[in-house]
Amino acid sequence: MSALSLPQRGDSMWQCYVHKLRAWVAGDDGVPVRPYLMLVISTEDGALLTCEPGDTDGEGVGGNVVKSAPSAETVMAFLQRVMTYPRVMNTSKAGEKRTPSRPSAIRFADTATAAMHLGDPDKWADETACPYVRSCAAGLAVLGVHDCTFAPVPQQLVREIIRGQIEPNMAPQNQEWGTQHLPGLCQSVEGFTPAFGASLFAAAADFARAAPWESLASRRPVRITYRLVLREDVKMKLTAFGAVVGDRDSGSFGLSVHKTLEEATAAFEHECGGGGEDDEGE
Incomplete structure (x- = not known):
């Protein structure tokens, strides 16, 4: 059945x-990979659409799930199959077949652009980041x-459907790398806030950009000076010493x-075999 021959409603999107x-799913080489979900939502009635199985590409683990970022060709093939062999995913209508048809309009988004311009529809038509x-x-x-x-994706869809239903059911318990879906850090770690998370990950990004494994790998212990603020009227300047542990090749x-230079020197010599320069950094 050709998708071009299907009926098309003028108001369907x-x-x-x-x-x-x-x-996680097992990759072709057995190594776990994070798959990609291709999800079609009918804005007319909120139906989550997929296609009948049987004509997926070789990398597919399901009608709308692939093991690597789908190409435009993969997405197009999936959309055509949803048009010709549609099936409803919603819990209340799971497996329900629909009359094959073409939409009159399609709005795209991916993980990186899902929340872009939410609440600002005037910017949607000209956005090409997806x-x-x-x-x-x-x-x-x-x-x-x-x-x-x-068009951006409603946050309720991500939170309740993808995070709440689809992802938890994709964690195989019989695999050593399989884990059931875990709550986010804000829910599982007391005191962890979005602001703290943003600062933590920003610091990690700065650390990676600075590439200290290149600038510090051959140095002896590094002197670190910092201020400790206990309260507004109690502040102190402290000094500690750091010894390099690991390297880039080891992945750590x-x-x-x-507390003391002697302890840091001993740790450095144990890790690096006593080599390195004589100067210290701050």
Whole structure:
């Protein structure tokens, strides 16, 4: 059945969302990978659409899940199959078949752009940050779907459907790397706030950009001076000494922190075999 021959309603619209799942599946080489979900939502009635199985590409682990970031060709093939062999995913109507048809418009988003311009629809039509907007436009035009632009994804969909239902069911317990879906840090760690998380990950990014494994690997213990603020009227300047631990090749790098230079020197010599320069850093 050709998608081009299917009926098309003038007011029908789909949202196509490509999402990198917080779950794991076995890759082709047996190494776990995070798969991608291709989800189609009918904005007319909120139905979550997928396709009948049987015509997926070789990398697929399901009709709408693939093991690597889907190309425009993969997304187009999936959309055509949803048009010709549609099936409803919603819990209340799971497995329900629909009459094959083409939408009149499709809105795209992916993981990186899901929350972009939320609440600001005037910017949606001109946004091209989602790669599928441009890469799928020509193929959809051939099928008579000429309205192809960007639109963000409702946060309720991500929170309740993807995070709450789809991802937890994709964690195999019989695999040593499989874990059931864990709550976010804000829910599982007392006192962890979005602001603290942002500062923590920003510091980690700064650490990676500074590449200390290149500038510190050959140095002897590094002197670290910092201020400790106990309260507004109690502040003190402290000094500690860090010894390099690990290297980039081992995939682990850091500093072991010591109160005295002697302790740091001993740790450094144990880790590095006594080599390195004589100067200290601060």
